[in-house]
Amino acid sequence: MQPKLWPILAAPLIRQNPVMLQILGICSALAVTTTVATALTMSVALTAVLVMGAAIISAIRRHIPSTIRIMLQIIIVASLVIVIDQILQAWFFELSQSLSVYVSLIATNCLVLGRTESFALRNPPLPSAVDALGNGLGYSLVLVTMGGVRELFGAGELLGHTVLPTVDQGGWFEPLSLMMLAPSAFFLLGLMIWGLRSLIPEQVEQPEFQTPEVAEAQR
Protein backbone atom coordinates (compact mmCIF):
# COMPACT_ATOMS: atom_id res chain seq x y z
CA MET A 1 0.00 0.00 0.00
CA GLN A 2 1.20 3.46 -0.78
CA PRO A 3 1.60 5.59 2.34
CA LYS A 4 0.07 8.60 0.60
CA LEU A 5 -3.53 7.38 0.74
CA TRP A 6 -4.24 8.80 4.20
CA PRO A 7 -3.78 12.48 3.25
CA ILE A 8 -5.93 11.95 0.14
CA LEU A 9 -8.69 10.64 2.39
CA ALA A 10 -8.31 13.16 5.20
CA ALA A 11 -7.80 16.41 3.27
CA PRO A 12 -11.37 16.81 1.96
CA LEU A 13 -12.92 16.24 5.41
CA ILE A 14 -12.33 19.71 6.82
CA ARG A 15 -9.51 21.61 5.13
CA GLN A 16 -10.56 21.01 1.51
CA ASN A 17 -14.20 20.39 2.28
CA PRO A 18 -16.06 20.00 -1.03
CA VAL A 19 -19.18 21.86 0.10
CA MET A 20 -17.70 24.66 2.15
CA LEU A 21 -14.54 25.48 0.24
CA GLN A 22 -14.86 24.18 -3.31
CA ILE A 23 -18.57 25.18 -3.62
CA LEU A 24 -19.40 21.82 -5.18
CA GLY A 25 -22.66 19.98 -4.76
CA ILE A 26 -24.48 22.55 -2.67
CA CYS A 27 -27.85 22.16 -4.43
CA SER A 28 -28.64 18.85 -2.82
CA ALA A 29 -26.76 19.74 0.35
CA LEU A 30 -29.32 22.41 1.16
CA ALA A 31 -32.46 20.75 -0.09
CA VAL A 32 -32.41 17.46 1.80
CA THR A 33 -31.28 18.62 5.24
CA THR A 34 -34.61 19.16 7.00
CA THR A 35 -34.11 15.91 8.94
CA VAL A 36 -31.12 13.74 9.79
CA ALA A 37 -32.65 10.69 8.10
CA THR A 38 -32.93 12.29 4.65
CA ALA A 39 -29.50 13.88 5.01
CA LEU A 40 -28.00 10.51 5.91
CA THR A 41 -29.71 8.72 2.99
CA MET A 42 -28.54 11.37 0.56
CA SER A 43 -24.98 11.19 1.93
CA VAL A 44 -24.83 7.41 1.57
CA ALA A 45 -26.29 7.56 -1.96
CA LEU A 46 -23.89 10.26 -3.07
CA THR A 47 -20.83 8.63 -1.52
CA ALA A 48 -21.69 5.30 -3.17
CA VAL A 49 -22.15 6.92 -6.60
CA LEU A 50 -19.00 8.98 -6.19
CA VAL A 51 -16.76 6.07 -5.18
CA MET A 52 -18.06 3.69 -7.86
CA GLY A 53 -18.04 6.37 -10.55
CA ALA A 54 -14.49 7.45 -9.73
CA ALA A 55 -13.24 3.86 -9.71
CA ILE A 56 -14.90 2.98 -13.05
CA ILE A 57 -13.83 6.15 -14.82
CA SER A 58 -10.30 5.91 -13.49
CA ALA A 59 -10.08 2.26 -14.59
CA ILE A 60 -10.94 3.15 -18.20
CA ARG A 61 -9.25 6.54 -18.22
CA ARG A 62 -6.67 5.57 -20.86
CA HIS A 63 -9.40 4.55 -23.32
CA ILE A 64 -11.51 7.73 -23.08
CA PRO A 65 -11.02 10.17 -25.96
CA SER A 66 -10.77 13.59 -24.36
CA THR A 67 -13.32 15.17 -26.73
CA ILE A 68 -16.23 13.09 -25.47
CA ARG A 69 -15.06 12.56 -21.89
CA ILE A 70 -17.72 14.80 -20.30
CA MET A 71 -20.54 12.97 -22.07
CA LEU A 72 -19.05 9.61 -21.11
CA GLN A 73 -18.68 10.60 -17.47
CA ILE A 74 -22.26 11.83 -17.33
CA ILE A 75 -23.54 8.58 -18.82
CA ILE A 76 -21.58 6.43 -16.36
CA VAL A 77 -22.66 8.54 -13.38
CA ALA A 78 -26.29 8.71 -14.54
CA SER A 79 -26.43 4.92 -14.92
CA LEU A 80 -25.12 4.47 -11.36
CA VAL A 81 -27.66 7.02 -10.10
CA ILE A 82 -30.51 5.14 -11.78
CA VAL A 83 -29.42 1.95 -10.01
CA ILE A 84 -29.31 3.71 -6.61
CA ASP A 85 -32.68 5.36 -7.26
CA GLN A 86 -34.30 2.03 -8.13
CA ILE A 87 -32.81 0.45 -4.97
CA LEU A 88 -34.19 3.28 -2.83
CA GLN A 89 -37.62 3.02 -4.44
CA ALA A 90 -37.69 -0.72 -3.90
CA TRP A 91 -36.60 -0.93 -0.26
CA PHE A 92 -36.93 2.59 1.23
CA PHE A 93 -40.02 3.89 -0.54
CA GLU A 94 -40.99 6.59 1.98
CA LEU A 95 -37.48 8.02 2.16
CA SER A 96 -37.24 8.08 -1.62
CA GLN A 97 -40.58 9.94 -1.78
CA SER A 98 -39.31 12.60 0.63
CA LEU A 99 -36.07 12.97 -1.34
CA SER A 100 -38.16 13.58 -4.50
CA VAL A 101 -36.04 14.43 -7.53
CA TYR A 102 -32.88 15.13 -5.56
CA VAL A 103 -31.56 11.58 -5.81
CA SER A 104 -31.78 11.76 -9.61
CA LEU A 105 -30.02 15.09 -9.46
CA ILE A 106 -26.90 13.41 -8.07
CA ALA A 107 -26.21 12.79 -11.76
CA THR A 108 -25.72 16.49 -12.35
CA ASN A 109 -24.14 17.16 -8.98
CA CYS A 110 -21.06 19.27 -9.61
CA LEU A 111 -19.25 17.36 -6.87
CA VAL A 112 -19.32 14.06 -8.79
CA LEU A 113 -18.26 15.51 -12.13
CA GLY A 114 -15.74 17.79 -10.43
CA ARG A 115 -13.94 14.90 -8.71
CA THR A 116 -13.98 12.56 -11.71
CA GLU A 117 -12.84 15.35 -14.01
CA SER A 118 -10.09 16.72 -11.78
CA PHE A 119 -8.84 13.58 -10.03
CA ALA A 120 -10.06 10.27 -11.44
CA LEU A 121 -9.01 11.02 -15.02
CA ARG A 122 -5.38 11.43 -13.94
CA ASN A 123 -4.92 8.82 -11.22
CA PRO A 124 -5.11 5.03 -10.87
CA PRO A 125 -8.32 3.45 -9.49
CA LEU A 126 -7.30 2.99 -5.84
CA PRO A 127 -6.28 6.60 -5.06
CA SER A 128 -9.29 7.81 -7.09
CA ALA A 129 -11.66 5.71 -5.02
CA VAL A 130 -10.00 6.91 -1.80
CA ASP A 131 -10.25 10.54 -2.93
CA ALA A 132 -13.89 10.02 -3.83
CA LEU A 133 -14.54 8.43 -0.43
CA GLY A 134 -12.89 11.37 1.34
CA ASN A 135 -14.95 13.88 -0.60
CA GLY A 136 -18.10 11.87 -0.01
CA LEU A 137 -17.39 11.81 3.73
CA GLY A 138 -16.66 15.55 3.77
CA TYR A 139 -19.98 16.16 2.02
CA SER A 140 -21.75 13.80 4.45
CA LEU A 141 -20.22 15.61 7.44
CA VAL A 142 -21.69 18.95 6.34
CA LEU A 143 -25.06 17.41 5.44
CA VAL A 144 -25.50 15.49 8.67
CA THR A 145 -24.42 18.50 10.77
CA MET A 146 -26.95 20.72 9.02
CA GLY A 147 -29.64 18.04 9.19
CA GLY A 148 -28.98 17.63 12.91
CA VAL A 149 -29.19 21.35 13.66
CA ARG A 150 -32.32 21.85 11.57
CA GLU A 151 -34.14 18.82 12.95
CA LEU A 152 -33.11 19.53 16.55
CA PHE A 153 -34.23 23.17 16.58
CA GLY A 154 -37.04 22.84 14.06
CA ALA A 155 -38.81 19.84 15.57
CA GLY A 156 -36.99 19.09 18.83
CA GLU A 157 -36.07 15.64 17.56
CA LEU A 158 -33.02 13.76 16.37
CA LEU A 159 -33.56 10.80 14.01
CA GLY A 160 -37.23 10.79 15.09
CA HIS A 161 -36.47 10.57 18.85
CA THR A 162 -37.58 13.46 21.01
CA VAL A 163 -34.61 15.31 22.46
CA LEU A 164 -36.17 18.65 23.37
CA PRO A 165 -39.83 18.08 24.39
CA THR A 166 -41.94 20.59 22.47
CA VAL A 167 -44.78 22.71 23.86
CA ASP A 168 -47.35 20.69 21.89
CA GLN A 169 -46.34 17.56 23.77
CA GLY A 170 -46.40 19.26 27.15
CA GLY A 171 -42.68 20.12 27.23
CA TRP A 172 -40.95 23.50 27.33
CA PHE A 173 -39.37 23.82 23.86
CA GLU A 174 -41.00 26.16 21.34
CA PRO A 175 -39.94 24.84 17.88
CA LEU A 176 -38.33 27.37 15.56
CA SER A 177 -40.43 26.93 12.43
CA LEU A 178 -37.89 28.93 10.41
CA MET A 179 -35.53 25.94 10.69
CA MET A 180 -37.95 23.86 8.59
CA LEU A 181 -38.06 26.46 5.78
CA ALA A 182 -35.65 27.04 2.93
CA PRO A 183 -33.93 30.24 4.16
CA SER A 184 -32.48 28.63 7.28
CA ALA A 185 -30.40 26.28 5.11
CA PHE A 186 -28.72 29.25 3.45
CA PHE A 187 -28.15 31.01 6.78
CA LEU A 188 -26.70 27.89 8.43
CA LEU A 189 -24.31 27.14 5.58
CA GLY A 190 -23.25 30.81 5.43
CA LEU A 191 -22.54 30.82 9.17
CA MET A 192 -20.66 27.50 8.94
CA ILE A 193 -18.47 28.92 6.18
CA TRP A 194 -17.86 32.04 8.25
CA GLY A 195 -16.90 29.94 11.26
CA LEU A 196 -14.58 27.66 9.30
CA ARG A 197 -12.84 30.56 7.59
CA SER A 198 -12.33 32.30 10.91
CA LEU A 199 -10.60 29.17 12.21
CA ILE A 200 -8.54 28.62 9.06
CA PRO A 201 -7.66 32.11 7.79
CA GLU A 202 -5.87 30.93 4.63
CA GLN A 203 -9.28 30.05 3.14
CA VAL A 204 -10.40 33.70 3.18
CA GLU A 205 -11.08 35.07 -0.30
CA GLN A 206 -9.05 38.04 -1.46
CA PRO A 207 -11.01 41.31 -1.54
CA GLU A 208 -11.89 42.51 -5.03
CA PHE A 209 -11.24 46.08 -4.05
CA GLN A 210 -9.07 47.85 -1.50
CA THR A 211 -9.44 51.35 -0.15
CA PRO A 212 -6.51 53.59 -1.08
CA GLU A 213 -5.39 53.87 2.54
CA VAL A 214 -5.11 50.08 2.94
CA ALA A 215 -3.21 49.71 -0.31
CA GLU A 216 -0.95 52.56 0.80
CA ALA A 217 -0.29 50.98 4.18
CA GLN A 218 0.59 47.61 2.65
CA ARG A 219 3.11 49.05 0.25
Added chain:
Amino acid sequence: MNDLGALFLNAMLVENMPLTLFLGLCTFLALSRRPGTAVGLGLAVILVMGVTVPLNQVIYAHLLAPGSWAWAGMPDLDLSHLSLLSFIAVIAAMVQLVEMLLDRFFPAIHASFGVFLPLLAVHCAIVGGSLFMEERRYGFVESLVFGLGGGAGFALAVIMLSAIRARLAYADLPDGLRGLGSAFLLTGMMSLGFSAFAQMVAP
Protein backbone atom coordinates in the same frame (compact mmCIF):
# COMPACT_ATOMS: atom_id res chain seq x y z
CA MET B 1 -55.75 30.17 -19.63
CA ASN B 2 -56.05 31.28 -16.03
CA ASP B 3 -54.55 28.00 -14.92
CA LEU B 4 -51.56 28.49 -17.20
CA GLY B 5 -50.99 31.99 -15.79
CA ALA B 6 -51.11 30.58 -12.28
CA LEU B 7 -48.69 27.82 -13.29
CA PHE B 8 -46.27 30.39 -14.70
CA LEU B 9 -46.36 32.53 -11.56
CA ASN B 10 -46.09 29.44 -9.40
CA ALA B 11 -42.99 28.22 -11.25
CA MET B 12 -41.45 31.70 -11.29
CA LEU B 13 -42.10 33.01 -7.77
CA VAL B 14 -43.47 30.37 -5.40
CA GLU B 15 -41.22 27.51 -6.49
CA ASN B 16 -38.30 29.67 -7.41
CA MET B 17 -35.54 27.32 -8.59
CA PRO B 18 -32.52 28.60 -6.65
CA LEU B 19 -34.25 30.23 -3.68
CA THR B 20 -36.82 27.68 -2.57
CA LEU B 21 -35.88 24.45 -4.38
CA PHE B 22 -32.09 24.94 -4.15
CA LEU B 23 -31.56 24.01 -7.81
CA GLY B 24 -28.79 25.44 -9.94
CA LEU B 25 -26.96 26.96 -7.00
CA CYS B 26 -23.47 26.31 -8.36
CA THR B 27 -23.85 28.68 -11.29
CA PHE B 28 -26.17 30.90 -9.25
CA LEU B 29 -23.39 31.69 -6.79
CA ALA B 30 -20.42 31.50 -9.13
CA LEU B 31 -21.73 33.83 -11.85
CA SER B 32 -23.50 36.46 -9.75
CA ARG B 33 -20.58 38.77 -9.09
CA ARG B 34 -21.40 41.15 -11.97
CA PRO B 35 -24.90 42.16 -13.18
CA GLY B 36 -23.80 41.86 -16.84
CA THR B 37 -22.89 38.18 -16.61
CA ALA B 38 -25.99 37.51 -14.51
CA VAL B 39 -28.29 38.92 -17.22
CA GLY B 40 -26.60 36.74 -19.86
CA LEU B 41 -26.87 33.64 -17.67
CA GLY B 42 -30.52 34.37 -16.88
CA LEU B 43 -31.47 34.72 -20.56
CA ALA B 44 -29.62 31.52 -21.43
CA VAL B 45 -31.48 29.59 -18.71
CA ILE B 46 -34.89 30.90 -19.88
CA LEU B 47 -34.10 29.88 -23.46
CA VAL B 48 -32.78 26.41 -22.65
CA MET B 49 -35.54 25.58 -20.16
CA GLY B 50 -38.24 26.84 -22.54
CA VAL B 51 -36.92 24.47 -25.21
CA THR B 52 -35.87 21.36 -23.27
CA VAL B 53 -38.78 20.88 -20.84
CA PRO B 54 -41.46 20.59 -23.59
CA LEU B 55 -39.10 18.50 -25.74
CA ASN B 56 -38.49 16.10 -22.87
CA GLN B 57 -42.22 15.98 -22.26
CA VAL B 58 -42.77 14.80 -25.84
CA ILE B 59 -40.04 12.18 -25.50
CA TYR B 60 -41.32 10.97 -22.15
CA ALA B 61 -44.96 10.77 -23.24
CA HIS B 62 -44.31 9.01 -26.55
CA LEU B 63 -41.28 6.82 -25.88
CA LEU B 64 -40.76 6.21 -22.18
CA ALA B 65 -44.04 6.33 -20.28
CA PRO B 66 -45.67 3.00 -19.36
CA GLY B 67 -47.94 1.87 -22.22
CA SER B 68 -46.55 4.27 -24.78
CA TRP B 69 -45.40 1.35 -26.97
CA ALA B 70 -48.90 -0.17 -27.08
CA TRP B 71 -49.21 0.63 -30.82
CA ALA B 72 -46.19 -1.60 -31.49
CA GLY B 73 -47.82 -4.52 -29.67
CA MET B 74 -45.89 -4.05 -26.42
CA PRO B 75 -48.40 -2.53 -23.95
CA ASP B 76 -46.46 -3.73 -20.88
CA LEU B 77 -43.18 -2.09 -21.82
CA ASP B 78 -42.19 0.48 -19.20
CA LEU B 79 -39.04 2.44 -19.96
CA SER B 80 -39.59 5.21 -17.43
CA HIS B 81 -36.46 4.24 -15.46
CA LEU B 82 -34.46 5.46 -18.47
CA SER B 83 -35.95 8.95 -18.23
CA LEU B 84 -33.00 10.49 -16.34
CA LEU B 85 -30.47 9.24 -18.86
CA SER B 86 -32.47 10.37 -21.88
CA PHE B 87 -33.29 13.78 -20.34
CA ILE B 88 -29.62 14.49 -19.73
CA ALA B 89 -28.67 13.40 -23.24
CA VAL B 90 -31.45 15.51 -24.78
CA ILE B 91 -30.46 18.55 -22.75
CA ALA B 92 -26.78 18.22 -23.65
CA ALA B 93 -27.64 17.79 -27.35
CA MET B 94 -30.14 20.67 -27.34
CA VAL B 95 -27.68 23.00 -25.65
CA GLN B 96 -25.14 22.21 -28.34
CA LEU B 97 -27.74 22.71 -31.10
CA VAL B 98 -29.05 25.98 -29.69
CA GLU B 99 -25.51 27.27 -29.40
CA MET B 100 -24.72 26.42 -33.03
CA LEU B 101 -28.00 27.92 -34.30
CA LEU B 102 -27.47 31.13 -32.37
CA ASP B 103 -23.91 31.37 -33.60
CA ARG B 104 -25.09 30.97 -37.20
CA PHE B 105 -28.21 33.16 -37.27
CA PHE B 106 -27.95 35.57 -34.32
CA PRO B 107 -24.24 36.24 -33.76
CA ALA B 108 -24.98 39.27 -31.56
CA ILE B 109 -27.06 37.22 -29.12
CA HIS B 110 -24.49 34.45 -29.21
CA ALA B 111 -21.76 36.92 -28.30
CA SER B 112 -23.76 38.25 -25.35
CA PHE B 113 -24.71 35.00 -23.62
CA GLY B 114 -23.40 32.15 -25.76
CA VAL B 115 -20.49 31.53 -23.40
CA PHE B 116 -22.91 30.36 -20.71
CA LEU B 117 -24.66 27.80 -22.88
CA PRO B 118 -22.14 24.93 -22.51
CA LEU B 119 -22.34 25.31 -18.72
CA LEU B 120 -26.06 24.67 -18.82
CA ALA B 121 -25.70 21.09 -20.10
CA VAL B 122 -25.29 19.87 -16.52
CA HIS B 123 -27.33 22.53 -14.76
CA CYS B 124 -29.43 21.14 -11.90
CA ALA B 125 -32.29 23.60 -12.47
CA ILE B 126 -32.75 22.49 -16.07
CA VAL B 127 -32.55 18.76 -15.40
CA GLY B 128 -34.70 19.35 -12.31
CA GLY B 129 -37.31 21.12 -14.43
CA SER B 130 -37.62 18.07 -16.67
CA LEU B 131 -37.76 15.71 -13.68
CA PHE B 132 -40.53 17.76 -12.03
CA MET B 133 -42.39 17.69 -15.35
CA GLU B 134 -42.24 13.88 -15.26
CA GLU B 135 -43.16 13.64 -11.57
CA ARG B 136 -46.18 15.94 -11.92
CA ARG B 137 -47.36 14.59 -15.28
CA TYR B 138 -47.54 17.91 -17.12
CA GLY B 139 -48.96 18.05 -20.65
CA PHE B 140 -47.13 19.72 -23.56
CA VAL B 141 -48.47 23.29 -23.13
CA GLU B 142 -48.17 23.07 -19.35
CA SER B 143 -44.55 21.97 -19.59
CA LEU B 144 -43.77 24.84 -21.99
CA VAL B 145 -45.25 27.32 -19.50
CA PHE B 146 -43.52 25.59 -16.57
CA GLY B 147 -40.15 25.68 -18.35
CA LEU B 148 -40.43 29.36 -19.23
CA GLY B 149 -41.64 30.24 -15.73
CA GLY B 150 -38.86 28.31 -14.02
CA GLY B 151 -36.28 29.95 -16.27
CA ALA B 152 -37.72 33.40 -15.61
CA GLY B 153 -37.61 32.76 -11.86
CA PHE B 154 -33.95 31.75 -12.06
CA ALA B 155 -33.13 34.84 -14.15
CA LEU B 156 -34.95 37.13 -11.71
CA ALA B 157 -33.14 35.68 -8.69
CA VAL B 158 -29.65 35.69 -10.23
CA ILE B 159 -29.99 39.28 -11.50
CA MET B 160 -31.22 40.48 -8.10
CA LEU B 161 -28.41 38.73 -6.24
CA SER B 162 -25.77 40.12 -8.63
CA ALA B 163 -27.12 43.64 -8.11
CA ILE B 164 -26.84 43.28 -4.33
CA ARG B 165 -23.34 41.80 -4.59
CA ALA B 166 -22.21 44.62 -6.87
CA ARG B 167 -23.34 47.09 -4.21
CA LEU B 168 -21.51 45.14 -1.51
CA ALA B 169 -18.24 44.95 -3.45
CA TYR B 170 -17.02 48.04 -1.63
CA ALA B 171 -18.39 47.12 1.79
CA ASP B 172 -16.05 46.36 4.66
CA LEU B 173 -17.10 42.82 5.60
CA PRO B 174 -15.44 40.58 8.22
CA ASP B 175 -12.68 38.51 6.61
CA GLY B 176 -14.38 35.13 6.96
CA LEU B 177 -17.59 36.40 5.45
CA ARG B 178 -16.08 37.81 2.27
CA GLY B 179 -17.23 36.22 -1.00
CA LEU B 180 -19.05 32.93 -0.49
CA GLY B 181 -20.13 33.44 3.12
CA SER B 182 -21.89 36.73 2.48
CA ALA B 183 -23.42 35.35 -0.75
CA PHE B 184 -25.09 32.59 1.28
CA LEU B 185 -26.44 35.00 3.89
CA LEU B 186 -27.79 37.29 1.13
CA THR B 187 -29.40 34.33 -0.63
CA GLY B 188 -30.99 33.33 2.65
CA MET B 189 -32.52 36.77 3.07
CA MET B 190 -33.77 36.78 -0.52
CA SER B 191 -35.24 33.34 0.06
CA LEU B 192 -37.00 34.70 3.16
CA GLY B 193 -38.46 37.45 0.99
CA PHE B 194 -39.59 35.02 -1.69
CA SER B 195 -41.32 32.83 0.87
CA ALA B 196 -43.87 35.67 1.14
CA PHE B 197 -45.04 34.67 -2.36
CA ALA B 198 -46.06 31.24 -1.06
CA GLN B 199 -49.55 32.50 -0.23
CA MET B 200 -49.99 34.27 -3.58
CA VAL B 201 -50.94 31.34 -5.83
CA ALA B 202 -53.31 28.77 -4.41
CA PRO B 203 -51.99 25.28 -5.15
